[in-house]
Amino acid sequence: MKTLRLAVLPGDGIGIEVTETTLPVFEKLGVPVDVQFGDIGWEFWKKEGNPVPERTWELIESSDATMIAAITSKPHAQAMAELSQELRETGVSYLSPVIQLRQRLGLFANVRPVFSIPGNPRQIADNMNFTVIRENTEGLYAGFDFSPIPDELFEFIQRKKGARSSWQMESPMDGAVALRLMTRDGVKRLLHFAFQCARDQGYPRVTWVDKPNVMRESGQFCLDILEEVAAEYPGIPWEVQNVDATAMWMVRDPGHFGVIVSENQFGDILSDLGAGLMGGLGLAPSANLGAEKAYFEPVHGSAPKHAGKGIVNPSAMFLTTSLTLKHHGYTDQADAIQRAVASVIEEGKVLTYDLGGNATTREMADAILARL
Amino acid sequence: MKTLRLAVLPGDGIGIEVTETTLPVFEKLGVPVDVQFGDIGWEFWKKEGNPVPERTWELIESSDATMIAAITSKPHAQAMAELSQELRETGVSYLSPVIQLRQRLGLFANVRPVFSIPGNPRQIADNMNFTVIRENTEGLYAGFDFSPIPDELFEFIQRKKGARSSWQMESPMDGAVALRLMTRDGVKRLLHFAFQCARDQGYPRVTWVDKPNVMRESGQFCLDILEEVAAEYPGIPWEVQNVDATAMWMVRDPGHFGVIVSENQFGDILSDLGAGLMGGLGLAPSANLGAEKAYFEPVHGSAPKHAGKGIVNPSAMFLTTSLTLKHHGYTDQADAIQRAVASVIEEGKVLTYDLGGNATTREMADAILARL
Numbered sequence: 140m141k142t143l144r145l146a147v148l149p150g151d152g153i154g155i156e157v158t159e160t161t162l163p164v165f166e167k168l169g170v171p172v173d174v175q176f177g178d179i180g181w182e183f184w185k186k187e188g189n190p191v192p193e194r195t196w197e198l199i200e201s202s203d204a205t206m207i208a209a210i211t212s213k214p215h216a217q218a219m220a221e222l223s224q225e226l227r228e229t230g231v232s233y234l235s236p237v238i239q240l241r242q243r244l245g246l247f248a249n250v251r252p253v254f255s256i257p258g259n260p261r262q263i264a265d266n267m268n269f270t271v272i273r274e275n276t277e278g279l280y281a282g283f284d285f286s287p288i289p290d291e292l293f294e295f296i297q298r299k300k301g302a303r304s305s306w307q308m309e310s311p312m313d314g315a316v317a318l319r320l321m322t323r324d325g326v327k328r329l330l331h332f333a334f335q336c337a338r339d340q341g342y343p344r345v346t347w348v349d350k351p352n353v354m355r356e357s358g359q360f361c362l363d364i365l366e367e368v369a370a371e372y373p374g375i376p377w378e379v380q381n382v383d384a385t386a387m388w389m390v391r392d393p394g395h396f397g398v399i400v401s402e403n404q405f406g407d408i409l410s411d412l413g414a415g416l417m418g419g420l421g422l423a424p425s426a427n428l429g430a431e432k433a434y435f436e437p438v439h440g441s442a443p444k445h446a447g448k449g450i451v452n453p454s455a456m457f458l459t460t461s462l463t464l465k466h467h468g469y470t471d472q473a474d475a476i477q478r479a480v481a482s483v484i485e486e487g488k489v490l491t492y493d494l495g496g497n498a499t500t501r502e503m504a505d506a507i508l509a510r511l
Numbered sequence: 512m513k514t515l516r517l518a519v520l521p522g523d524g525i526g527i528e529v530t531e532t533t534l535p536v537f538e539k540l541g542v543p544v545d546v547q548f549g550d551i552g553w554e555f556w557k558k559e560g561n562p563v564p565e566r567t568w569e570l571i572e573s574s575d576a577t578m579i580a581a582i583t584s585k586p587h588a589q590a591m592a593e594l595s596q597e598l599r600e601t602g603v604s605y606l607s608p609v610i611q612l613r614q615r616l617g618l619f620a621n622v623r624p625v626f627s628i629p630g631n632p633r634q635i636a637d638n639m640n641f642t643v644i645r646e647n648t649e650g651l652y653a654g655f656d657f658s659p660i661p662d663e664l665f666e667f668i669q670r671k672k673g674a675r676s677s678w679q680m681e682s683p684m685d686g687a688v689a690l691r692l693m694t695r696d697g698v699k700r701l702l703h704f705a706f707q708c709a710r711d712q713g714y715p716r717v718t719w720v721d722k723p724n725v726m727r728e729s730g731q732f733c734l735d736i737l738e739e740v741a742a743e744y745p746g747i748p749w750e751v752q753n754v755d756a757t758a759m760w761m762v763r764d765p766g767h768f769g770v771i772v773s774e775n776q777f778g779d780i781l782s783d784l785g786a787g788l789m790g791g792l793g794l795a796p797s798a799n800l801g802a803e804k805a806y807f808e809p810v811h812g813s814a815p816k817h818a819g820k821g822i823v824n825p826s827a828m829f830l831t832t833s834l835t836l837k838h839h840g841y842t843d844q845a846d847a848i849q850r851a852v853a854s855v856i857e858e859g860k861v862l863t864y865d866l867g868g869n870a871t872t873r874e875m876a877d878a879i880l881a882r883l
């Protein structure tokens with residue numbers, strides 16, 4: 140086997156502890172890896188004024204695979220107070236490192252599997268097996284968010300305002316605006332990816348989720364592309380749902396879904412909802428994929444409240460490792476990790492608090508490792 | 512008791528059958544009402560080219576209270592085919608009647624209670640008692656949705672694009688854009704409403720839901736207003752959550768919430784999710800409230816698939832009637848309806864299919880009426 144050059148970016152908070160306890164998995168599985176740790180997150184913002192230092196971009200560039208554990212996306216007030224006077228005065232703001240990575244590396248597909256595990260005490264159904272694919276670079280996260288409203292936009296809004304609206308704005312200071320932007324190329328590559336995923340992994344259908352009954356123009360723009368793309372995958376059933384209805388049906392009948400594909404913000408919401416159906420973020424892995432690069436991370440955040448206590452569930456990180464290996468061709472090893480996590484949960488003896496147990500992060504990780 | 516002048520707009524699809532079976536409730540309760548039926552929805556678009564005829568606006572204007580049952584928001588392809596050649600050629604599009612009402616009447620607060628009912632076989636938890644308050648006139652539903660992208664916006668976007676983005680657009684035809692617009696007055700009145708609701712109804716906390724970790728500017732705009740408004744309600748605990756996390760926590764720990772208050776689109780998603788937690792849209796009522804006017808409706812739509820079969824759950828319409836009465840001061844009668852619905856569900860004998868039974872709409876309605 141070829142050695143996998145692996146960039147590991149533990150990041151902030153609980154990222155450190157889930158990384159530490161999960162990394163032995165490669166040796167256990169006999170997958171030859173060359174692990175290089177990389178710097179990312181709030182600590183490097185504090186020290187260097189840059190949460191993704193240039194050396195980290197280089198490391199990612201020169202690695203076969205990148206795994207991230209958890210990174211502060213927006214510092215809390217307390218964290219802000221730790222900043223040096225100097226840094227505070229630059230007025231530069233801390234941009235979410237994961238969003239920087241997704242945009243700069245063109246990782247347009249954020250893939251988030253949702254699945255039942257026999258015996259999982261917290262899941263709401265035992266027939267879940269779908270994947271949420273979230274557009275990862277545009278939509279409401281494209282970076283066009285303003286307050287006060289820029290003059291050009293303010294004038295545009297006042298001009299188009301129409302009599303039917305009840306709200307008023309006197310000046311650009313009286314409002315805020317964010318743009319939900321979709322591009323033809325962006326929607327097209329996303330949908331191709333979704334249909335290919337359904338085909339390759341045998342999912343029963345593709346569900347495009349948007350709100351075309353209200354957002355008629357951008358909605359129709361996407362529907363036209365959907366029809367075009369779907370026609371290239373004749374065997375795959377597809378449907379359109381309104382995002383509100385999807386949120387309801389994911390709870391009521393999660394077994395219905397195969398691939399759910401959506402805009403960035405909607406996908407963000409639905410994938411966390413999916414994690415909720417599984418019993419929380421402790422079990423939810425994700426892959427951020429582009430045409431060339433990729434990185435893998437648990438859906439959970441840095442959870443400052445829990446950091447350093449050694450109590451969080453390491454499963455999401457194990458399952459993230461599984462996605463990483465699968466993406467790089469180590470299918471058997473990837474499956475083995477999934478089975479090991481499932482078997483520890485099914486046995487129900489060594490579980491962290493989120494699954495109703497009182498094991499530590501290390502104890503649950505060791506239980507998983509022991510089954511490999 | 513003063514006679515309540517009630518405008519009843521049955522609308523489309525299942526709207527007709529749930530209205531018919533629910534209306535006897537007023538007589539049963541001894542509430543004197545003068546019911547005037549009003550025309551609204553797809554039928555009137557087909558006949559008159561206007562889904563909310565002028566006479567309906569007048570009826571609403573001259574009534575004390577307005578109840579809607581269900582209205583087509585966006586016609587399906589089949590419905591479109593029924594349109595006259597003439598109407599199709601005008602190129603005027605069918606605008607969602609409920610959005611027209613919300614905007615023109617300034618009904619800024621869409622109130623959607625979520626609650627457990629002892630014995631409800633489909634709810635996911637038995638300790639739910641919260642209300643989703645959704646902004647109802649602006650946000651992503653403010654009506655600024657475009658494809659192709661208008662020239663002014665296209666230039667603006669190209670100019671601000673920044674190097675970090677991976678997407679490309681060559682021409683305004685290559686994209687679509689929708690604006691999420693929040694105004695200071697709009698956010699302020701919404702938040703006052705939410706805090707007053709928490710205070711008056713004794714909810715344990717107010718949760719403001721947005722995505723300020725990504726939408727920093729519009730997010731902060733709202734947070735500033737939130738701090739200001741919250742300061743006027745010193746006894747009421749409040750918190751801020753990211754919308755993705757809220758979707759997860761609503762499943763994991765719905766008992767935590769009191770008032771959830773959010774932008775139009777996020778509130779749309781979270782309130783349908785709330786209905787999902789209750790076991791579906793069959794039980795979810797809503798109130799659309801403004802400074803002067805109001806209308807009340809079930810959260811469910813016209814459900815063309817089920818229309819005319821007489822099988823859907825009338826409970827949402829009964830509970831909508833309950834909200835209507837409560838709003839107009841008939842508190843005891845409103846409570847009686849709630850108790851009657853709950854008692855039929857708790858008994859579990861006369862339930863529609865969505866609750867696992869096989870009763871018809873009329874049978875379940877009659878069972879509810881029999882308990883009043």
Ligand SMILES: CC(C)[C@H](C(=O)O)[C@@H](O)C(=O)O
Nearest residue numbers: 212235237238407724725755
């Ligand atoms: C941290 C944040 C920027 C991020 C997002 O919303 O994309 C996170 O919630 C996620 O889902 O990966």
Ligand SMILES: CC(C)[C@H](C(=O)O)[C@@H](O)C(=O)O
Nearest residue numbers: 352353383584607609610779
């Ligand atoms: C029909 C549609 C316009 C409406 C909305 O999204 O507001 C509906 O889904 C609702 O929730 O009342």
